[in-house]
Amino acid sequence: MNRDRFAEDRLEPLRTNLRAAWARAYVRIFAASREPSWILFETIMPVLGMFAYVYVYRALGAPREFETFVVMGGVMMAYWLAVLWSMGTQWFFEKQEGNLEFYLVAPCSRMAILAGMALGGVVMTSMRAGLSLVAGVLLFRTNLMPGEPWLALGVFLLTLGSLYALGMCLASLFLMYGREVWHVSNALAEPMYLVNGLYFPLKALGPWGFAAISTLPLAIGLDAMRQLVLGPVLARGLLPVGTEVALLAASLPVNLGLAVWLLARSERIGKRTGALILRHQ
Amino acid sequence: MALRLEERLRPVRAAAHLGFQIESNWSDPLVFLVYALARPLATSLILLVMFKVVIGGATTDPRFVALYVGNALYTYVLLLLVGLSWAIFEDREQYRMLKYVAVAPMGLVSYLLGRSWAKFVLATVSATVVLGFGVGALGMRFPFTLQSVALGLGVTLVGAAGVAAVGLVLAGCALVFARQSMTMNEATASVLYLLCGVVFPPDLMPRLLHPVALALPMTWWLEASRRILGVRGFSPLLAQPGDAALGAILLAVTAAWVVGGFVVFALLERRARSNGLLDITTAW
Numbered sequence: 001m002n003r004d005r006f007a008e009d010r011l012e013p014l015r016t017n018l019r020a021a022w023a024r025a026y027v028r029i030f031a032a033s034r035e036p037s038w039i040l041f042e043t044i045m046p047v048l049g050m051f052a053y054v055y056v057y058r059a060l061g062a063p064r065e066f067e068t069f070v071v072m073g074g075v076m077m078a079y080w081l082a083v084l085w086s087m088g089t090q091w092f093f094e095k096q097e098g099n100l101e102f103y104l105v106a107p108c109s110r111m112a113i114l115a116g117m118a119l120g121g122v123v124m125t126s127m128r129a130g131l132s133l134v135a136g137v138l139l140f141r142t143n144l145m146p147g148e149p150w151l152a153l154g155v156f157l158l159t160l161g162s163l164y165a166l167g168m169c170l171a172s173l174f175l176m177y178g179r180e181v182w183h184v185s186n187a188l189a190e191p192m193y194l195v196n197g198l199y200f201p202l203k204a205l206g207p208w209g210f211a212a213i214s215t216l217p218l219a220i221g222l223d224a225m226r227q228l229v230l231g232p233v234l235a236r237g238l239l240p241v242g243t244e245v246a247l248l249a250a251s252l253p254v255n256l257g258l259a260v261w262l263l264a265r266s267e268r269i270g271k272r273t274g275a276l277i278l279r280h281q
Numbered sequence: 282m283a284l285r286l287e288e289r290l291r292p293v294r295a296a297a298h299l300g301f302q303i304e305s306n307w308s309d310p311l312v313f314l315v316y317a318l319a320r321p322l323a324t325s326l327i328l329l330v331m332f333k334v335v336i337g338g339a340t341t342d343p344r345f346v347a348l349y350v351g352n353a354l355y356t357y358v359l360l361l362l363v364g365l366s367w368a369i370f371e372d373r374e375q376y377r378m379l380k381y382v383a384v385a386p387m388g389l390v391s392y393l394l395g396r397s398w399a400k401f402v403l404a405t406v407s408a409t410v411v412l413g414f415g416v417g418a419l420g421m422r423f424p425f426t427l428q429s430v431a432l433g434l435g436v437t438l439v440g441a442a443g444v445a446a447v448g449l450v451l452a453g454c455a456l457v458f459a460r461q462s463m464t465m466n467e468a469t470a471s472v473l474y475l476l477c478g479v480v481f482p483p484d485l486m487p488r489l490l491h492p493v494a495l496a497l498p499m500t501w502w503l504e505a506s507r508r509i510l511g512v513r514g515f516s517p518l519l520a521q522p523g524d525a526a527l528g529a530i531l532l533a534v535t536a537a538w539v540v541g542g543f544v545v546f547a548l549l550e551r552r553a554r555s556n557g558l559l560d561i562t563t564a565w
Contacts, residue, residue: 048471048472048475049468049470049471049472049474049475050471051475052471052474052475052479052480052481053331053480055475055480055481055485055486056328056331056348056480056481057331057335058481058485059344059348059481059482059485060331060332060335060336060344061335062335066331066334066335096375183313183316184316186316186319186320187315187316187319187320189320190319190320190321190323190324190327191319191320191323193323193327194323194326194327194330198327199327199331200327200330200331200334201334204330204333204334205330
């Protein structure tokens with residue numbers, strides 16, 4: 001009896017954290033269906049912007065594989081923007097909305113909330129990413145069928161894991177910021193498209209490509225997935241796929257550990273300076 | 282008469298001052314400038330890498346100069362057009378001041394135009410820096426005569442008026458939309474990037490979309506700016522009218538949008554007032 005109760009007590013925090021994560025994810029997963037106009041503004045219209053880069057390649061007379069670069073970059077761009085705005089700046093939004101204090105006093109880990117945000121974010125963003133994919137295949141007739149689909153799926157999921165772990169780091173880091181968050185997030189959009197080689201092979205960046213691949217999961221994952229879809233020659237891959245998968249696998253725990261440390265540190269600094277739940281700063 | 286003009290401009294000036302404060306008072310000017318320039322410079326570099334990887338030629342190639350110029354000037358759309366609509370959303374939802382502005386005698390349009398002045402200045406700095414980067418770092422050469430400078434300034438003012446007119450329509454939509462207006466701004470900027478012949482000739486798009494592209498003032502403004510900067514033949518579709526005809530088309534399309542922008546904004550403002558939407562908060 002006592003042993004059962006002991007086990008029950010040990011499991012209770014896990015259950016609480018899982019419930020908290022699901023509660024946070026639930027809002028994101030079902031919000032889109034309750035406000036259908038979001039689908040227009042968050043999925044269809046931004047995808048059209050991606051088309052511009054396909055037309056740039058067409059205007060320059062580029063080989064067809066470059067259009068595949070753009071479509072795959074557009075798919076991954078959706079996830080990067082979600083990481084930036086729906087993970088990185090989310091604590092800032094929660095602070096403005098007055099929800100942050102509830103998270104801070106709730107009997108669950110802040111990481112559980114972040115994990116829920118990430119899970120819900122992946123589901124929500126996949127709608128937009130899926131549309132980019134479908135539009136790319138149907139309108140531009142790009143071939144996105146990988147030679148090894150299961151490996152490609154594995155690389156994709158690993159990239160998402162590492163990317164959202166990076167998003168957790170940003171969320172923790174941005175907790176300390178006020179209005180500057182907007183500008184930081186804006187500044188991290190297009191410059192990141194550049195350093196991650198979203199619309200062109202990473203090799204074109206020269207030594208900077210290696211700098212990107214050593215730190216950014218998006219650059220590594222995209223380069224690996226392009227090689228799996230187009231082959232290493234057409235994809236102009238920077239490193240062998242195996243090396244890139246190993247780098248991704250290593251970056252996941254590193255980013256998660258960094259997120260935990262940053263979150264604790266940001267919370268401590270925020271409490272000390274009294275800015276943790278201060279709005280409109 | 283002079284006094285009346287002074288009186289009319291006073292609220293616009295106050296709104297412009299407020300716009301500058303909101304835009305920049307969270308940081309020192311240097312940090313602010315880094316943030317403001319990161320986006321347009323990065324987009325230019327993306328295009329540079331795309332061009333280099335495919336063509337591999339010199340950056341003075343007219344094909345590259347044409348898309349570089351279009352991209353540099355597109356900052357006006359990103360900042361000015363989106364800024365107008367964003368001001369509505371920000372003042373209503375975040376600062377919750379829109380209702381006070383709406384009941385003040387200045388009116389929402391004067392306030393918005395004043396607020397957008399800060400964005401116009403920022404866009405001008407940004408476009409100048411990006412074009413300067415093209416000249417200084419990429420070796421581009423633009424004609425720099427008294428006539429070209431005067432024409433460039435004139436066309437930029439007309440272009441900015443056109444962008445602001447489209448922005449007024451968007452701002453009107455923001456008045457009656459809930460928090461979707463936040464994503465509507467960026468989404469509209471993406472669509473216009475595609476439609477206005479910013480980085481590729483509109484001829485490449487399906488024919489069905491040609492009339493839409495030609496009905497937008499930004500399309501003609503960008504073509505006029507390219508010609509003033511010595512880039513011709515970017516798009517066969519836009520190359521058809523001569524210089525004088527192009528100027529006339531730009532003025533006519535812009536004038537139509539300015540009138541339409543004011544009318545649509547007035548209608549949507551009336552609707553927002555009658556439905557009690559001026560102080561609705563759906564985001565914060």
